[in-house]
C-alpha cells in the first residue's frame with residue numbers, strides 16, 4: 744500500500760501548470776504538497792463531482808492538463824462520469840483514483856465493492872485511452888513521469904493506505920463551503936492569462 748504523501752509528491756513533480764481538482768483525504772495531502780495553490784480546486788463539499796468538474800475544465804481549456812484526484816467512495820457516487828469522460832475523450836485529462844476501500848473521512852466504513860472493484864477495467868470499458876494500477880510506491884514513482892506525459896483520458900488507480908479520521912481539516916462548514924468557488928475563480932483568472 745502507498746502513503747498519501749508519496750502519491751502527492753510523485754504527482755506534484757509532474758504537475759507543471761496543470762489544474763488539480765481534489766476530493767476528500769487527497770485535498771489535505773495535496774494542499775501540503777502543491778506548489779501552485781492558485782491552480783488547485785478542492786471539492787470536498789460536493790462529494791462525487793471531482794471527475795465532472797475536472798472534465799468541464801479540461802473541455803473548456805483543452806491546452807491545459809487537468810488532474811482529478813478522486814476518492815473511490817466518491818467515484819462510486821458518480822460512476823456515469825467515467826462514460827462521459829470516455830465519450831468526450833479529452834487528451835488533457837488525468838484521472839487518479841485513490842483506492843483505500845473505505846469512506847475514510849466519515850470514520851472508515853467500507854465502500855461497496857471494496858477489494859473487488861477493478862478501476863482500470865471500468866475505465867477501459869468506459870472508453871479511456873489507458874489505465875494503470877499501482878500498489879508499490881517505488882513502481883508508482885518510477886512510472887509516473889512517463890504516464891503523466893501520455894495523451895488522455897487516462898486513469899491511474901493507486902492503492903493507498905487509509906488514513907481514517909474525522910478530523911482531517913476537511914469538515915464541512917460555512918467557511919469551507921466558500922473554498923471551492925473561491926478556487927474556481929482563481930483557476931479562471933489563471934487560465935485567462937494563458
Ligand SMILES: Cc1ncc(C[n+]2csc(CCOP(=O)(O)OP(=O)(O)O)c2C)c(N)n1
Nearest residue numbers: 767768790814815816817845846847848849
Ligand atoms: C452526497 C453526499 N453524501 C454523503 C456525504 C458524506 N461523506 C463525506 S466524505 C464521505 C466519504 C468519502 O469517501 P472517499 O471518496 O472514498 O474518500 P475518503 O474519505 O476515503 O478520502 C462521505 C460519505 C457527502 N459529503 N455528500
